[in-house]
Amino acid sequence: MNTDYFTDREYGTRPAISETINIRAWGALYPLVGLRIGNGAFGFRFAEQCPDGRGACGCDQQAFGQFLQAEVPWLEWPLRCDKLPETPVVLDLLEFCAKAVGEPISVSYHSYYDHHHLKWERAAGLASFVADVNLLLQRNGIAFKLDDDGRAQQILPQPVAQALGWKMFNTGDTELDRLLEYARSRFLAPKLEDRRDATEKLWDAFERMKTLEPGSDKRAQADALLDCAAAPGTKMRAALADEAKSLTSIGNSLRIRHSEVTQEMIDRSEQLDWLFVRMFGFLRLLLLSSGRSNNPTPTGGSE
Known part of the structure; x- marks a missing residue:
């Protein structure tokens, strides 16, 4: 998918000079994480199991939150859209999510629970997550990005x-x-x-x-x-x-x-x-x- 915008093409991309993630960028990163919790993408690491024992069916939100609090202890859980964490903490969150993400693929439909049993494609899910995060950071002139492995880096002059x-x-x-x-x-x-x-x-x-x-x-x-x-x-x-x-x-x-x-x-x-x-x-x-x-x-x- 083409991710550039008219202003990028006509006037050039916004200089990445801010070393602080602002509330506007956080306001988009917050639902970006929430949407992937909802669609089961983080089930690659935190799989929710079908009650019938027939396989994984999504993301175990409780496990996701508990591990997040342990690995990024400075972050308040559940996340709040109106409460901006410190920039290094947001970057830790993004790295945590990158380690957990995969593209959810439906294997079969379980009619009794009205859910799909899933498998995950790690490479596709990570690439999609990295691209979405980097677009938001770039459009807001923030001098950080995730590399192909999902690790945060500063964009240098x-x-x-x-x-x-x-x-x-x-x-x-x-x-x-x-x-x-x-x-x-x-x-x-x-x-x-x-x-x-x-x-x-x-x-x-x-x-x-x-x-x-x-x-x-x-x-x-x-x-x-x-x-x-x-x-x-x-x-x-x-x-x-x-x-x-x-x-x-x-x-x-x-x-x-x-x-x-x-x-x-x-x-x-x-x-x-x-x-x-x-x-x-x-x-x-x-x-x-x-x-x-x-x-x-x-x-x-x-x-």
């Missing part, structure tokens, strides 16, 4: 998405690969705390990279790494040295690699975007220049 759309972590050092991939994947998480954690791991990767080239000490090893990126004595080499010093200073003065009271907390998402892209771009240059990532391949990135 295009420069950030382009940077993270390259997987280039075959550096020859297992720990560096781990730090880089952890940072890249974690930065896609919706929560600001997770994205701070990703930024910390990126700075840790920077410190480890400084020790990989030959040299008598860390300073000599770091200089050798920069020499791979630009010829010694050139203005570019000097600029890269200044950038390395600046990034090291940022990591020590802001609360990225340390947690002393003198470090300043980064509390705005757009500030993290800028810092992450700045460091990620610098590391990418060093990886390519040192021959530690000769053939980067696109992963698809984020929208």
Whole structure:
């Protein structure tokens, strides 16, 4: 089904810049969940059994609600259309539903109870749920989406998405690969705390990279790494040295690699975007220049 609208085609899609799910979007997500409870879609995980024992016939709403309260304890059940949960809690709800959903398919009709016995097609049900959720979020300019597996992700600004759309972590050092991939994947998480954690791991990767080239000490090893990126004595080499010093200073003065009271907390998402892209771009240059990532391949990135 075509899901774009006239305004999308004529004026472009609404920018996904809001990091808060508003009451209008919640007013549609609420019945979206309720409709799938009603048609038995969540019976894929929470199947209601026919009283005659002839098979599943829908969604066990009591089990659905009990598990939801246990797995998302911050959420009030039954849900209320007029009471907007916090955005991370709504995202947890959507992930919970994505794990439970399937497309209900009628197997047979049971005339005595006037109901159908059902089976579920998981892939079709999940794809339909993800598409419906993402349409509502997109139309309201909300910077989150569900991926194909039903996991919530933040929709990053295009420069950030382009940077993270390259997987280039075959550096020859297992720990560096781990730090880089952890940072890249974690930065896609919706929560600001997770994205701070990703930024910390990126700075840790920077410190480890400084020790990989030959040299008598860390300073000599770091200089050798920069020499791979630009010829010694050139203005570019000097600029890269200044950038390395600046990034090291940022990591020590802001609360990225340390947690002393003198470090300043980064509390705005757009500030993290800028810092992450700045460091990620610098590391990418060093990886390519040192021959530690000769053939980067696109992963698809984020929208």
